[in-house]
Amino acid sequence: MKEQTLLEMKNKVETLGKVTQFLMQENKQLKDLSVGTLETVKKLPGYDKAIEELKQQLVKESGEAQEANTGRKIIE
Secondary structure, X not given: OOHHHHHHHHHHHHHHHHHHHHHXXXXXXXXXXXXXXXXXXXXXXXXXXXXXXXXXXXXXXXXXXXXXXXXXXXXX
């Protein structure tokens, strides 16, 4: 291979490495933000009641989905 081509490939690999590092850092920041938001929401009044309602709704919807045989995988 020509030296020019090798240098271009090296630069592209370095750029991809930098982008990967940036995305990993961004992912960690988003995780921290989402965990903090969840912990804040858990402290709000009515959280336990809302969770129970969501569970009941999920059970109802999953039952309807199974009856309709939509072919979707139901997550339990």
